[in-house]
Structures are given as structure tokens and as C-alpha cells.
Amino acid sequence: MPRVGVFICWCGSNIAGTVDIARVVEAVAEMPQVVHVEDNKYTCSEPGQASIRKAVSDHRLDRVVVAACSPRMHENTFRKTIAAAGLNPYLLEVANLREQCSWVHEDKEAATVKAIDLVRMAVAKVCRHVPLFTSQSPVTKRAVVIGGGIAGIQAALDIADAGHEVVLVERTPSLGGHMAQLDKTFPTLDCSACILTPKMVEVAQHPKITIYAYSEVEKVDGYVGNFTVTIRRKARSVDETRCTGCGVCMTRCPSNVPNEFDVGLGKRKAIYVPFPQAVPNKATIDREHCIYYQRGRCRICERVCEAKAIVFDQPDELIEVQAGAIVAATGYAQFDHSVYGEYGYGQYPDVITGLEFERLVCASGPTEGKIKRPSDGRIPETVVFIKCVGSRDENKGVSYCSRTCCMYTAKHAILTREKIPGSRVYIFYMDVRTAGKGYEEFYRRATEEYGARYVRGRVSRIYPKGGRLVVVGEDTILGRKAVVEADMVVLAAAMVPQPDAGAIARTLGVSYDQDGFLTEAHPKLRPVETNTAGVFLAGACQGPKDIPDTVAQASAAASKAAALLCREALETEAMIASVDESRCSGCLWCEAVCPYKAITAKTITERVRGKNVSRTVAEVNKSLCHGCGACTVACRDGAMNLLGFTNQQILAEVEAVCL
């Protein structure tokens, strides 16, 4: 007969406010296997835990039920507690009286009855608990960082500086990401390239970092400490080892392609290096636009390349990297404002996005830093900025705030006023959010020093009139219509997830939120971990961020990854599948459904009618099994069971509910 102790938590008034604790205690005391029951104000507090430890020894408890908050919250806490009291940590069961009872029910009576049921279920289950044990698995001391923007760069550098190998995978031909496209950075107005490119070079030269640019992560197998990452190195059609980045090919290439680095405002060649400071500084042939690939003639680049680096028939290459940790720094994309009919569905050439504006003001941009209208190259006199385009708009855009727009729009206003003497700048806004060091001061400079005119209100329509754009909005402060004839309109388009964020999440086995951003394990307490052990998040792939936040989070993710890589070995799960060989028919249907290839066939020999007979049974690999339990249902003869969630335990719970 098991000796169960039950500890019921008030959680202050969180539980006790709705659940009649006294009645629960009374009812639980009646349960046959329960030898001790007590209630505490805060069971998770040190006194609370102490009284558990005391009760375990005083009443010789061999099983413990804690009726408190969600097991997702404190199961581990209490496992440690009873372990400290000398019990196997897995002889614990948590009844969820808070998140799934007191917080969701108002009727005290119903909540109390339910609370008793929940404890009864936990007691019934815990009686079926057996001690469980973990084993060790080694850690591969290497990290894979996915994404070569500022987040990935920072994370890679920090992990490498901690002494671990890093493989940095970037989808485009060069590191740099969005930050490389920016002109100046708020609130200090130092130029983006000046602070980014040195880091890019540092990465390139770091002895512990390997860069795979123009590559994508195709597959991730394994588990924390032992990932196998399959990387597709897309064919550059250029031999990286030979290419010197001299650029002669680019001068001679006859093709003309819109330059994505300039957000389509400028042109590039089919063989190209995205921007002068690119890392690695190697040419890439864009086969969609290369005349040779399209029409079979040309090969000029091949002729002019002295390094003989052009390899037209270069294939994609698949490589496998062993790694202990993965950092996802896959970044963001810009909201497609063409859903805004009132702003011209992106049809008016002089209605541009903030990122396009960055390229226009950037000295290395298509206009050498002169702000010109894309339509006719004229210098605009009046520029209107519209904030929250897509952001905070559930009807047409996304519900969240993109966090960066207020600041970069203020920056754009300042740059416009600096570069175009006598220009007029209007900014339509919903709110100005400047939470950040030196941010408010920066915004004040924009209004006070640079005379940017902030109009509080939404823009309802933009329509062309005689070569200009009429911006019709509302000034909610003056309570009147605001109409501005502008030469150029800049939309602060929302930051949205990468279009393939979902695919990335699936490859990594992490979850993503309704907006498509990768989700952290806990919004406050585990902001850079994911629910998949060993996978960490850095930068805007987790949600909109500006550069300071991104870098901070990247370093945080890096330190988490480094801490993991410092360990020699990891404990495997204790709650894993186990086979009852006496029952197993060896049909191995379980093998078919196992997502981790954790089940294999094994031959055993036993005596049948005095003869040795050997037969096949299933075997579970302890370090591969994650304890999902798919195999247990595939198993008809019930030989496969899941420790911690055995058929017996689940049935015991079901019966306890229905009593």
C-alpha cells in the first residue's frame, strides 16, 4: 500500500479565493492511500518546501502529490524538493488547481468539487508511479547559427569567443542582413556600415567560425547536444576558393537585374557581389537572370575572370554538421503595404517604404545619398511620413507594434531636413513610442531642432494630383481634416516574420505564434530558449526588435548556447518508452511511427518447450527517445508503454475522474 502525502497550496488567494481549501483537505484525508495531507499558503516557497521534506520523513511518505499551480510551472521545483527528502524525484504528481481550476471558475462550489477531483486523479496516478532514472548523453561542442544578420553575427562571435566552434549559415551571398542596408542608426546617427562591417570582418577572420553563405539549413535531426544539421550550399557557379572578389566580371556582365539590396531601386548584374563590403567577398551568379543560363550563350564572365573561378556546372552541395546547440537568427521581412488601397496598393512610385528610403539616403545607395523621387528623380520639397502602416491594424495588417518605426521615422525626418534645405516634413502618427535610452531626446530633436511636423491621426487616402500626391488624413488634436500635397510619401511598414518562418520553425521543431514569429519557451523567464531543448532564438525572428535589443538578445542566446556547450554530458529524459519483451510480438509497427528513429529491432533468445527459440522484439534507444508515446498506441499488444504516462496511470486518472 503506497503512502501518499498531499500538499495543497493556497497560492495566497489565487487558489484559496475560489477553492474551499478546508473542504478539499477533508475530502483528501478520506482517500485510502493518503496518509498525510496539509495545506500551505505558498507551497513553492522555502517554508512550503521545507514542510514537504519534513512530512516525507515524519510520515514515511513514498509518494507526493502537490496540488498547486500548473505542473508546467513548478513540477521541477517539487521534484527537486522530494529528491532532497530522499525520494526518487519522479514519485511526484502535481494537481493543477490554479490555471485549470481557481482561475477559470467563479462558482466556489463547482471549483471546490473540481479541485477534489483533480487531487483524486493525481493520487490515483501517483500510486502507479515507479522510480525513474536518467542516463547521460555526450555534447557535441559546436553551435550552428542560422542567419547572418546582426543577430547571427553577434551570437556567432560571442559563442566563438567563449571557445566553441561555430558554423554560421546565411541564405544570401553575404552576411549583413537588413542592418547592412541601413544608412544611419538611431539614436546616435552613426552610420550602420561603419559599426557593422568591422563585425562582419571579425566573423570572417575568427579561427573558430566557419561561414556558409548562400546556404540554407535543409534538415535538423537529433536532439539537444547531438544535432545533425544538413546544410544545402547553393551553387554560386563560382569557386569560392579561387574568386578574389576583384569584380571585373561584374563590370563586364551585360545583364541588368533589379538589385534586392537596394530594394529594387537600383540595378545589379547577374553575376554580383551584393554590396562592396560583402563578407565573404565572392561573386555569385544569379541563374534566373544570367544570359548564359537562360539562352546558352555569353560566358563573358568566364573569359574575363583571371582567377578562373567561374564554374557554370557547379552543383548544390549538401553537407552535414554535428552540433550541440542551434541559434535561430533568421530575422524579419517588411510588411507588404499593397493591401492598403487608400495608399495606392503600392502603385504610386513615389509612395515608398522606410527601407527604400534608407537606400535613398545612403551614400552607397542608388542615388549616392541624394533623396530623389523614384518617379522622376526630382528632389522632393514636401515629404510625408506615415507610421503604423500594417502595425496595430487588425483589419488589414497585424495587431502588434513593430517597435522600431517611431524611431527610424524620426531619424528619416532629421535626415530629410538635413539633406534637403527648406524641405517640409510631416509625420502622421497614432502614438510616438520612444522607450529606450536616448530615444525620447532623439525624438525631441526631430521636432524641436529639425522642425518635423507631427500630425496625430491616420491617413485615410493618398491620391495623385498633377504629379504630386495629395495626402488626406485627420488631425485628431485640432479635430480637423489634414490635407498635405506631398512630393514623396514614406510608409513605416510593419516588421513581419520571414515568409517561410513556418517552414523554419518546422525544420527546427520549434513552435511559432499566430503572427508567425518563433516562440520563446517563456515570455519573461526563458526569453531566448525555445520549447525544443538546445534551440535558441536571437533577433527579429522572435518578434520586432531594433538593433540594440537584437544585439542584447543575440548575446543572451549565445551565452545560453555556450553554457550548454560547456557541459561534458547531458541527462537523457527519464519519461521514455519502454518495452515489455514478454508481450512484444516484434511487429515493429512502433518503429514506423517513431519520429526520432529511437526504436530498433533486437533479437532475444528464450526457452520454449525446452528448446532455445530466438525472436525479434522492439528496443528503445534511451538518448533518442523524447517520450512522445506515439509507439504506445501503435502497439496493439500493449507491450510498449511510456514511463510516467503509462496506460495504467492514464486509465487510473480516467477512472478517478469518473468516480
Place this chain on the structure above:
Amino acid sequence: MSVAEAPEERAAAEPESEAWQPKIVAFCCNWCSYAGADLAGTSRLHYPATVRVVRVPCSGRVNPRFVIRAFQRGADGVLVAGCHPGDCHYSTGNYYARRRFLLARRLLEYMGIDPERFWVKWISGSEGPKFAEVIREMSAAISALGPNRKAREEE
């Protein structure tokens, strides 16, 4: 429930007492639906106290036999909830669950159990409101049907 069916079902559905509340057993996967249920709590969303959640690692862990057992022992409704397809923490568990329960539910229906008593829903960790809503809807639907008598042991 077909229209012709209505009266008979009603007859079977006479609540034992005024106080009768449906009893719903919900199998929730730890990573999405159980988290969703917790989120409903942290968001203080209210729903009827008719549900008792059995925590399982994955909807793929739920054996259809569990469902029958629940009905056997007196449950009026059973819910199996897991991550949305593609979001399974174990990547594929809910796909197998989907196939299994597509069949199981149709078989139960075939054997005369009212399909309204057995639900399968995808509820993600961020869908606290959906969890609350599902429980509300299900409680309403089952209250309408009354206590389950089919395949149920007499107390």
C-alpha cells in the same frame, strides 16, 4: 442527431437532477493544448467547471481505448486536444492521432455513440481563448444531449 431522432434522444436525456452537470474528460497534449488551458487560466477566461484535464505528452499518446473507458466509467463527453497539424512538439504525433480518431469517431458513431459526445480539437499554446470556447461549446452541446447512458456501467 437527425431530426427524427430528437424525441427519443430527449427521452434518453432526462437529466437525473436539476443540478446535473456534464462530466467531460479532456486529454490534452502537454505542449499545446495543456499550455492553452493554462493560458486560459492566466488570462482569467471563465468556462464551466465540467472538464477534467488528463495531461498527456502528445495527442499521439491517446489510445482510442481511453475514450471508451471514459464513457464506460461515466463520462458524458470526451475531448482529445493536441497541437495544430504541423506544430506537434514531436513533429508528427498529431498526424497519427488525426488518422486514428477520424476512424475511431466514425466507428463510435457507427456503434451508436452520439458523435457530439466525442470531440477532437487542435488548440495551440497561444489559444487560451479557444480552449475556453471549446469547453463552453462542448458543455452546451452535451448538456443538450443529457447524461450519457450508452456503453456506460451502472453506478
Place this chain on the structure above:
Amino acid sequence: MKAVAQDLTADLARLEELARSRARELLEAGTVRLVLGHRQAWTGPTAVPHFVTTPEAAGLLVTGPGCAAGIAKYVLDEQDKEGKVAVLARGCDTLGIRRMIVDKRVDPEKVLVIGLPCAGSIDPAKVANAVGADAAAIARVTPRDGRVEVLLHGQKEPVGGPPLDGILRDVCLACDQKVPSGCAEVLGADLAVLAEVSARPPVLDAGDAEAEVTRIESLSPGERYAYWADVFSRCLRCFACRNACPACNCRVCTLESYDPKWLGHPTDMPNQFMFHFIRAMDVAGRCVGCGECERVCPAGLPLMSLNRKLSRDIRLLFGVERPHVPGDVEPLGRFEPEDPEEFM
């Protein structure tokens, strides 16, 4: 000797000879330890399983419409023993054996499947009904000129019966496996009439075969429950259905497990319901449609209507064309991301 047989009777007789001589050969040569087939029963028109271990005993082997009993499942019991077993298998038997091979319960090296073209096997009840006699009184049923002749015990002359199709088992009328496939060898492939008969498409198409399923589906939940309550109330819980089923091949049956106790002892409705739900779900996507469960049921429960319901849904939901033919992976052991999402 080589003369082409003129009608089915001749062909069937010839097939029987071939079966006997082949069995004799194999046993004499010691190629196999045992030949599984049928022999005439003492009473009744149907044959019973026959375990042939000596060349002499091969003489008792019979084939043809009288052989209603499936013999695939017996192969399982022979697995632990030395040596090879030959099976004189109709299409349904070959599917059953393949089922157990796919389930890794039968070692393909230890079984020699000898395929027999099949004209279907008889349903004694139908025969009795047709000639207005008691099933036990029927000695032999022989097809002749498209109809059958029925010989009653203690009679010299057979009486004329209905056409063959009229007295075949329902599963045979829906069978698409009369020409055995996936066998080491096939006997009587050159018997023209038999070949023609066995190659005919099933008398019942999927729709007809599932007519009963459709009928039950059309009932109201209440009526359906009442129907099954009545059916299950007759169940003796003898597990004959399980023992005869080639898909029910676990070493230890989950239904007899004590911990966890899936199935309670009482034969009350809740437990009968659990029993038949478990049985049906566990063969879902694995049932070969041989109909043994139903044939051996002493209470005559319509168990195939559960199996047919499931295989039909598997066909409709997952696009598995012929769920009864064992594949490498069972329908419930795989998935498509685009699988239907009704009610989810």
C-alpha cells in the same frame, strides 16, 4: 491426360488431384514437414483443416467449394517448430499469410505458399436453405453445368441445387482474390474453365458488399446503439473471432491483459462494447476481409460489418484503394499532411 477439362467439375477434380500429388511430392522429398489443406468432414458439406505429415495422408486432401474454413492462421502455430510448412492456399489464405509476414509473425522462409485458383466456397446455411434440408444432412456439394448438385447423407443420387453463386459465402461473392497472388507456385493454372471462373470480377462490387454498412449508417444513433446492443448481447466472449483472425496475431492478446485491464470480465454491455471496439480498431487497416471471424462465431455475430465499415472509411478518408491487401505500412502507421480534418 492433357485433354482440356470440359466443365468446372472436371477442373475442380483435376485441381484436387494436382493438390494431392504435389503434397505427396513435397513430403516424400522432405521439402516440407507439413502440408496444410482441407479434408472432408464426417458430417456436413464443408471440409475441415487437414494437417498432412505423411505422403499417405495426402490422399485425403480435398479442394473446391466445400473448403470454407480458412487455414492461414494455423501457420502461426507452426512457427516455433523446425522445418518448412506448405499451405494449399486460396486467395484469402494467401492474404492472411501475407498479413502475418508483414507483421513479422511468420518467417517467409518457413512457409511455402501453394496457390489454388478458387471458385468460391459454400455457405452451408444457404445450401440447406436452398434444398430445404438440415445443414448436417448434406454430404457433398458439387458444381455441374453452372448449378450445383447436392448429395444428402444416406442417399445415392444427388438432388439438383441452385446456381453456384446462390450458395457461396458473402465474402466469396465480394472476393477479388480468387486468382491467388504472391505465391511460390500456383496449381492448375492451365485449367481453362476454373481459370475463367476464378478470373471473373466479384459478383458484389464494393457498394453491394457494403450495403449492410450503408443501412446501419442510415439509422439514428439510438437505433444503431440498440442494434449493436442486441448483437453484442449474444456474444459469448469465446474469442473464436480473434483466434481465427490472421490479423489478430499478437503473442499475448491485449484482451487478456490483467494490468492494464482493458477488458473487464463481466459480459455486460460496456465491456462487450469495449471488447468489440478494441477488436475492430486493432484490425482496422489490417483486416484482409477473409471473413473468418464471422464464419467461426458460434453466435453468428455480423462482425464483418464492423470490419467493412472501417475498411470503407479508410478507403474514403485516406484514399487507400484496397485496404484488405497487406502493404508494407498499415494505413494507421502513416499519414498525409493533407488528411481530412472533419470535426477538428
Place this chain on the structure above:
Amino acid sequence: MRTYAYYPGCSLEGTAKEYDRSLRAVAPLLGIHLAELHDWSCCGSSAAHATSHHLGLALAARNLNLAVPRSGQPADLLVPCAMCYNRLRVTARELAADPGLRADVETEIGAPFAGGPVKTRALPEVLWKDVGPEAISQAVVHPLDGLKIACYYGCLLVRPMEATGWDDAEDPKSLDDIVAATGAEPVVWSHKVECCGGGLSISRRELVGKLVADILTAAQDAGADAIVTACPMCHANLDTRQGLAAAAAGRPLAVPVLYITQLLGLACGLPERKLSLRSHLTSVGPLLAKIRDLKNQAQAAGEGGS
């Protein structure tokens, strides 16, 4: 033929008779069958809902109830008047959201509110979504090629988005697509959803003049031959206030304002009388003349071609 329950509303029996007539005339050509609600009453807008919130809801609820047949599914309720449409939609929404309010209203109308499931549909919505530009252009016998139309939506058709939601609130497209289907060219212009001041036409005359002037001049500047609308309030306001507007704008203004159904009627070859085109205050004569010229030119071109 698809049958719709038809709620004309008071305007279509009075100031907007031509809207009603032209709709009834053109509907059959577009596969729409109108089954007028028996015993329909005021929808509860304007006077009613301005004075008493409950009265506004009760009247609407009563009419929604009428749309529920004794047995079977209610047909979609087609409401040509933008204001009635808006009232009925908003009411259904409010009553669904607030059981208490619903209870009150039920006591007021002395019957349970059964109109919840009724799908109240605006005319442009039905033309755009159910009939579709495809079918419309097939019904057209006299394509209005060369005609320029400014589509004016006003406020009640597409706002509030939560209650309407079938077209973009800021930049609706339905009328433009329908007009395009007749062969006419919907002009790109600035004022398709600006307020026409209908609600203030009595109380703030001077303001109305300005608002109407803005709309009419914008349409003129965009080169429109006419304005097309689907709202009796807007129509009354735009059609009758052109003198006032001209004064406000300080320039002559004469922009014919048609109901979408009238334009469709013309394109589908219905005789002018059936569309009661002459009942507008701002003459449509020049417009009809232009349409005729265009038609003749087209024919001439056609003959020239053959």
C-alpha cells in the same frame, strides 16, 4: 434564379422610388428573384435610433424576425438602402453580443428574437459576390464603353467594418468592379467614402453645401460623366444639393447622380421609363445623350468594320 428576401425600406417607397423600380426591373436579368417581406416596417434608423437606442433596435429586430420562415433556412435578406442595411446589421450584432439587451428588446417586440441567423446583404455586395462581374457583363447588351463613372460609396455601406466587412472600408472596390462590368470606366478619385453630410442636411445646411461641393468637384476633376451610388441618403443629398454646392464651390456644378441599378438597367438595354431616370433633380439628359452618341459611334464602327 436565386431568391432573396427583399426589404425595400421607406426611402424606396418615397424619395428613392426610382431605386426600387430600377432594381425590380433589372433584378430578373441578373438572376435575382425578390420576395418582398410581408408587413415590413420602419427599420429603426434616422429618427428612431437617434432618439431611442432601444427603439432603433426593436424596430430592426422586428423586421429581422419577419425574414425567418416558419420552417427551413431563412433566405438572405437583400436590403438596397444603405441605411436600413446598416441598421439591421448593427442590430443583429448588438443583440448577439449582449443577452441582457436582447432580453429587453424581446420584451419590447413581445417575441423572441429569431433573426440572428438572417444574413442581411447590401445590394452591391450581392451584385459583386453572388452575381459577380462575370455574369453582369454577360447580361449587358449596350456596353457603356467610353463612359466615365465616379463610384460613390458613402459611409453606411462599408462601415463599421465589424458590422459590414464585405468590402474594404477605406478603399471599397465593389461598385467599381460592377461599373467596369458594364463597360464604363470607373475613375480613380479621392472622395469615394468621404462624408456627404446626409445626416446634417437639415441641421447644418451650409456644411452640407461644402461637403457635397467637395465630392462633386472631385468627381468632375476626375473626369466623371456621372456619379453612381447605392444609398438613398447620399443620392438625395448629392442630387438635390447641387445648387447649394455650386454656391459653396463658386463654380457651376451639374453632375448626374444615378443609382447603380439604373446604370445596370441602361447597360442591360432596359427602356428609360422602366428606370425612371427622369425623376432626378439634376438632369440626366446630357448623360443619356452621351450614351446614345457612344452607342451610335460604336455601331458605326461596327458596320465600318464589317
